Amino acid sequence: TSYGDxxxxxxxxxxxxxxxxxxVLTAGDSYGKLREPVLRLTAxxxxxDAQPPAPDAYGEVKMTAGSSLIGALAQGPLQSPSVxxxxxxxxxxxxxxxxxGRYAPELEIVSESTTxxxxxxxxxxxxRAYLGMSNPPVDRPLVNLAALTANATAPAAMVATINQRLxxxxxxxxxxxxxxxxxxxxxxxSAAEKAWSALYLTMLSPDYATQR
Numbered sequence: 001t002s003y004g005d006x007x008x009x010x011x012x013x014x015x016x017x018x019x020x021x022x023x024v025l026t027a028g029d030s031y032g033k034l035r036e037p038v039l040r041l042t043a044x045x046x047x048x049d050a051q052p053p054a055p056d057a058y059g060e061v062k063m064t065a066g067s068s069l070i071g072a073l074a075q076g077p078l079q080s081p082s083v084x085x086x087x088x089x090x091x092x093x094x095x096x097x098x099x100x101g102r103y104a105p106e107l108e109i110v111s112e113s114t115t116x117x118x119x120x121x122x123x124x125x126x127x128r129a130y131l132g133m134s135n136p137p138v139d140r141p142l143v144n145l146a147a148l149t150a151n152a153t154a155p156a157a158m159v160a161t162i163n164q165r166l167x168x169x170x171x172x173x174x175x176x177x178x179x180x181x182x183x184x185x186x187x188x189x190s191a192a193e194k195a196w197s198a199l200y201l202t203m204l205s206p207d208y209a210t211q212r
Contacts, residue, residue: 032212034106037073047165050141062139065124072117074109122203145195152191155183
């Protein structure tokens with residue numbers, strides 16, 4: 001490998017064993033990481049073709065859902081206070097992880113407060129922000145639920161779509177059963193409510209929060 005060769009760097013990244021293996025759900029606590037809140041949000045938008053609101057007079061597009069992302073998620077686009085992102089690279093959460101010598105930088109911005117506010121944010125970007133709703137908000141992208149509402153009467157198919165688009169086929173059997181059961185119990189709900197409910201619950205799940 002030549003020092004400073006960008007081609008070699010890219011090759012090393014793409015050919016790394018972890019990059020070429022399917023997610024391992026039973027790999028234990030030495031594999032995987034917590035997905036950052038903003039990345040959880042943008043991944044959902046990409047997966048379900050979210051449509052941004054129209055830009056304002058200054059050409060800016062609002063994506064706040066009534067509050068700042070930095071306040072709700074403890075991070076926001078282009079708002080990192082240092083080159084190390086929103087946390088230090090060698091952070092060890094006190095307790096079991098630190099005792100085991102594990103590092104979990106992303107957990108530095110997780111607290112009781114952000115856990116609560118993050119859950120509310122996912123609700124504001126799903127239940128309160130989808131295409132076709134009455135009186136749609138203008139301060140956040142609207143999620144396209146068409147791929148889910150098409151299977152409103154087929155819970156297993158709706159869950160399979162979320163699994164494929166949002167979790168890349170790695171959804172655990174427990175989460176699949178939970179989502180399917182919830183959709184069955186929502187038998188009298190509208191197609192849109194079933195869709196955003198399944199999407200919202202998935203965003204709250206450990207399956208989605210953990211990137212492997």
